[in-house]
Amino acid sequence: MMLGMALPAFSQEDPVEGAKVFKRCFSCHMVGPDAFNRTGPVLNDLFGRRAGTVEGFKYSDDMLREGAGGLEWHPDTLDAFIENPKVLVSRTKMRFSGIKDPVDRSNLIAFLRQYSDSPANIPEADPTIVPRDPDVDPEILAITGDPDYGAYLSGECTTCHQVDGGDEGIPSITGWEPVDFVTALHAYKNKHRKHPVMQMMAARLSDEEIAALAAYFQNIEQ
Amino acid sequence: MKMNRRGFLGAGVATAATLSAPMVLGASHGKPKVVVIGGGAGGATVARYIAKDSDGMIDVTLIEPTRTYYTCFFSNLYIGGFRDFASIGHSYGTLAAEYGINVVHDWAVGVDRDARTVALASGSKVPYDKLIISPGIDFVDGAVPGWDVSAQNAMPHAYKAGSQTQLLKAQIEAMPQGGTFAMVAPPNPYRCPPGPYERVSMVAHVLKDINPTAKILIVDPKPKFSKQGLFEEGWQKHYSGMIERIGPDFGGNNVSVRPGSMEIDIDGEVEKVDVCNVIPAQKAGRIAELAGVTDESGWAPVRPQDMRSRMDENIYVLGDASAQGDMPKSGFSANSQAKVCAMGVRNVLTGSKTFPARYSNTCWSLIDTDDGIKVGASYEATDEKIAKTSGFVSKTGEDAALRKQTYEESVGWYAGITADMFG
Ligand SMILES: Cc1cc2nc3c(=O)[nH]c(=O)nc-3n(C[C@H](O)[C@H](O)[C@H](O)COP(=O)(O)OP(=O)(O)OC[C@H]3O[C@@H](n4cnc5c(N)ncnc54)[C@H](O)[C@@H]3O)c2cc1C
Numbered sequence: 217m218m219l220g221m222a223l224p225a226f227s228q229e230d231p232v233e234g235a236k237v238f239k240r241c242f243s244c245h246m247v248g249p250d251a252f253n254r255t256g257p258v259l260n261d262l263f264g265r266r267a268g269t270v271e272g273f274k275y276s277d278d279m280l281r282e283g284a285g286g287l288e289w290h291p292d293t294l295d296a297f298i299e300n301p302k303v304l305v306s307r308t309k310m311r312f313s314g315i316k317d318p319v320d321r322s323n324l325i326a327f328l329r330q331y332s333d334s335p336a337n338i339p340e341a342d343p344t345i346v347p348r349d350p351d352v353d354p355e356i357l358a359i360t361g362d363p364d365y366g367a368y369l370s371g372e373c374t375t376c377h378q379v380d381g382g383d384e385g386i387p388s389i390t391g392w393e394p395v396d397f398v399t400a401l402h403a404y405k406n407k408h409r410k411h412p413v414m415q416m417m418a419a420r421l422s423d424e425e426i427a428a429l430a431a432y433f434q435n436i437e438q
Numbered sequence: 439m440k441m442n443r444r445g446f447l448g449a450g451v452a453t454a455a456t457l458s459a460p461m462v463l464g465a466s467h468g469k470p471k472v473v474v475i476g477g478g479a480g481g482a483t484v485a486r487y488i489a490k491d492s493d494g495m496i497d498v499t500l501i502e503p504t505r506t507y508y509t510c511f512f513s514n515l516y517i518g519g520f521r522d523f524a525s526i527g528h529s530y531g532t533l534a535a536e537y538g539i540n541v542v543h544d545w546a547v548g549v550d551r552d553a554r555t556v557a558l559a560s561g562s563k564v565p566y567d568k569l570i571i572s573p574g575i576d577f578v579d580g581a582v583p584g585w586d587v588s589a590q591n592a593m594p595h596a597y598k599a600g601s602q603t604q605l606l607k608a609q610i611e612a613m614p615q616g617g618t619f620a621m622v623a624p625p626n627p628y629r630c631p632p633g634p635y636e637r638v639s640m641v642a643h644v645l646k647d648i649n650p651t652a653k654i655l656i657v658d659p660k661p662k663f664s665k666q667g668l669f670e671e672g673w674q675k676h677y678s679g680m681i682e683r684i685g686p687d688f689g690g691n692n693v694s695v696r697p698g699s700m701e702i703d704i705d706g707e708v709e710k711v712d713v714c715n716v717i718p719a720q721k722a723g724r725i726a727e728l729a730g731v732t733d734e735s736g737w738a739p740v741r742p743q744d745m746r747s748r749m750d751e752n753i754y755v756l757g758d759a760s761a762q763g764d765m766p767k768s769g770f771s772a773n774s775q776a777k778v779c780a781m782g783v784r785n786v787l788t789g790s791k792t793f794p795a796r797y798s799n800t801c802w803s804l805i806d807t808d809d810g811i812k813v814g815a816s817y818e819a820t821d822e823k824i825a826k827t828s829g830f831v832s833k834t835g836e837d838a839a840l841r842k843q844t845y846e847e848s849v850g851w852y853a854g855i856t857a858d859m860f861g
Contacts, residue, residue, distance in 0.1 A: 266839075284842065369796075372774070372796055374854060374858050375858055376847075376854045376855075377854060378854045378857050383850070384846075384853050385846040385847050385848070386854065412814070413812070413847075416798070416828055416830055420796070
């Protein structure tokens with residue numbers, strides 16, 4: 217190994233250190249043989265599991281929708297979720313602001329792996345997923361959107377998302393905090409969220425256009 | 439088009455209090471005037487967006503003969519028993535009352551491009567500064583030998599929604615046990631590429647339940663069709679052995695019908711059937727032809743930037759009737775085009791801001807209960823045409839949770855697009 221080269225985060229993972237990080241989850245989640253659902257669902261057998269499928273736990277609609285849409289827990293998706301839960305699930309019930317330190321996250325993931333069947337067989341990361349650090353750049357979050365431009369662009373959205381806030385089958389996007397809105401759209405654009413329609417819609421939106429849409433939809437009353 | 443005299447006499451004039459009698463006043467008098475022919479996916483959307491975004495600076499008149507618009511989209515789900523008929527009907531009340539649009543329930547029967555007036559069946563004339571035509575489709579005469587619109591009661595097309603859809607559903611439900619439902623599918627291009635195959639799925643869904651020994655025969659002039667792999671996988675899974683498709687390699691492109699005896703002749707082989715759904719080859723709605731904005735293809739060529747006719751700078755053509763490039767003829771496309779067009783028309787008339795055109799489309803289809811699929815793409819305006827930039831399609835082998843979610847999305851989309859059209 218060459219000196220001076222940054223090692224990928226996963227190679228440093230340390231489950232013992234991870235146990236300490238898990239203290240930040242412990243107020244809501246349990247792991248281990250006697251675990252049961254508390255504020256959050258049991259985190260045993262997490263790896264390879266569809267999001268939102270622990271029996272008896274009442275998830276948010278958004279978590280259920282992402283699960284049905286194909287979100288599964290793997291090192292890469294967990295890493296993104298733990299860094300900022302709203303990247304993957306905008307209106308999740310998990311009220312947790314995230315862990316920004318990548319080393320803490322990989323240690324925590326190593327800790328959680330011990331509570332899945334045959335952890336040794338779990339790949340460290342899906343080979344297809346390259347981008348890490350899904351949190352949106354503060355500079356992008358700071359862009360002030362032009363609501364008039366957003367109003368024009370919104371024509372493309374309201375074919376599916378109702379302006380009156382109806383959310384039958386397709387989530388409502390009116391009255392959101394811009395930061396959540398922008399985070400969600402960048403998650404589609406960067407392919408952290410997999411929904412094909414929204415990936416396509418977000419792919420051709422620039423940072424300014426996303427900000428403009430956020431500014432417009434924020435002020436639509438339901 | 440069913441233009442009988444009785445229809446005209448019956449067609450009264452709109453509901454709105456704001457309605458001014460459509461007398462000729464001479465165009466460009468006072469506020470700029472936009473006239474929209476056809477209150478469907480393209481026409482209702484464009485009327486609503488122009489009225490909504492111009493703050494009363496543009497006078498919008500919408501000419502549409504029917505008082506209730508039945509959407510073709512989800513009409514197959516009505517046939518399959520997933521929607522009731524009333525749920526696919528929409529009135530123009532909100533467009534008139536809340537958006538101040540003059541809704542005129544009449545047929546447009548001619549366009550005088552020099553005088554810039556639209557002639558109505560009632561005899562009056564409506565002046566315009568800009569005319570937007572979104573009349574949907576008509577059928578090519580003689581496309582299926584033996585069939586013309588006078589045979590549509592014996593062999594319905596159900597490709598314009600309404601009483602035709604109800605008739606087809608009733609015929610399917612009245613089929614004798616073990617009978618045959620036949621569909622004569624159209625050649626490209628036609629409205630809603632997956633539409634005929636979604637319809638077959640819905641017919642199969644009904645028959646499986648009430649008439650499990652019945653057969654479905656598709657006579658198809660096209661070698662391939664939209665989402666074919668997905669449909670065929672679904673048919674195998676849900677309706678195994680029920681559906682037979684005769685493509686052009688077995689004479690599917692050489693078909694004629696005899697509505698009197700309920701027979702179809704497929705490349706010389708005569709089959710007697712119980713229900714025959716004939717979906718003929720299509721062209722732009724006739725009023726586009728009468729306005730002189732169609733070409734030899736039967737469709738109306740438009741500029742990709744704003745859907746303006748290539749034949750007349752005061753006319754725009756939307757939706758199925760237009761020849762624009764890569765977008766499929768769908769309600770989603772018509773709605774998308776309408777918003778770009780509304781921006782362009784407002785800009786020309788009032789100098790409002792414009793932004794580069796953006797178009798997109800997604801078409802969902804239902805194969806069986808909770809088994810939905812979709813295909814979609816986004817498009818941009820190039821000099822030559824509306825060109826596809828990227829797209830996606832559902833995959834074979836997807837699990838049940840995803841298919842159910844896809845169906846639920848389509849229900850959400852239906853609520854969204856109809857709200858976007860009718861307010
Ligand atoms: C079975 C079926 C299923 C479909 N499913 C889908 C789907 O799931 N998703 C999707 O996006 N699309 C779907 N479509 C396609 C969609 O219905 C059409 O592409 C869409 O309606 C086209 O919009 P338009 O404005 O061009 O025409 P239309 O919506 O047909 O509107 C035309 C209107 O013009 C009026 N008109 C015609 N001539 C005149 C005249 N001379 N004067 C005044 N008014 C006139 C008509 O009465 C009509 O109301 C489906 C179509 C069918 C047949």
